[in-house]
Amino acid sequence: MIKRTLIPLLMLSCSSAFAAELTSMETRWLTAGLSVINYAKQELRLPVDITVQPQxxxxxxxVALGYHDGRCKLVLSLRGNAHAEDILASVPQARRALMIEAMFAHEIAHCWRYAQGAWHQTPSGFAQGGTQPAQTLQQTRREEGFADLVALAWTQQRHPQHYADVAAWMRQGRAPAAAATNAAAAVDTHATMAWLQLAPTGAAFNSRLPLFDQAGSLWRQGLANGE
Known part of the structure; x- marks a missing residue:
């Protein structure tokens, strides 16, 4: 089982299939995301369960987010996952926790949308067009755009001195690969640069608004621009 001392610290609700102790990487990631987890559970009262995959x-x-039986499932897949190392390869060791925290904020934004009953729903006044597959792609991309903006709003609220670092890292991850074809870019559900470019600095967010309203204001601006 998970080390008993980590249970109150990380407030984990792990799957019964996970019977080994947390690895050092899993502990680092969960510790980096702890403030986001606490915010989701204690302030937002979101129904969040955490699953750590054994492989x-x-x-x-x-890290990913699913939704099942009215609960958000935050899933960590770090063991044997080369991408877990690659995604932070360009980040200095001292700043990696900031990027992990932003990833957790992104996933909690998905949870909030699910809990609000708003998943894949667009505010009134913003039409969806094309075939059903095209609509689904557009809806998914819009959800990713919203979650990216929440991650940036969270960073501005909690770590304003590091906003530029986190924003630059997110833009790097969302930028189309140099060799990517236009066709490949067109079906990328994580092509959110149109929204990230609306927040080049933390000043883009209205600090007088609640966190999700800060992100929502810029998100709707992106929708108005045709995203």
């Missing part, structure tokens, strides 16, 4: 599957991202 990552092919194409698993390090």
């Amino acid at each position: 990552a599957h092919a194409n698993d991202v390090p």
Whole structure:
């Protein structure tokens, strides 16, 4: 089982299949995301469960969010996942926790949208067009755009002195690969640069608004621009 001392610290609700102790990487990631987890559970009262996979599957991202039976499932897939190392390879060791925290904020934004009953729903006044596959792609990309903006708003609120670092890292991760074709870019559900470019600095967010309203204001601006 997980070390008993980590249970109150990390407030984990792990799957019964996970019977080994946390690895040092899992502990680092969960500790980096702890403030986001606490915010989600204690302030937002979101129904969040955390699952640590004993072995990552092919194409698993390090941290992801699902929704089942009215609860958000925050899934860490770090064991045997080369992408977990690669995603932070360009970040100095001292700043990696900031990027991990931003990733957790991104996933909690998905949880909030699910809990609000707003998943894949667009505010009134913003039409969806095209075939059903095209609409689904657009809806998914819009959710990723919203979550990216929440991650940036969180960073501005909690770590304003490091906003530029986190924003630059996120833009780097979302930028189309130099060799990518236009066709590949067109089906990228994480092509969120149109929203990231709306927040080049933390000043783009209205600090007088609640966190999700800060992100939502810029998100709707992106929708108005045709995203």
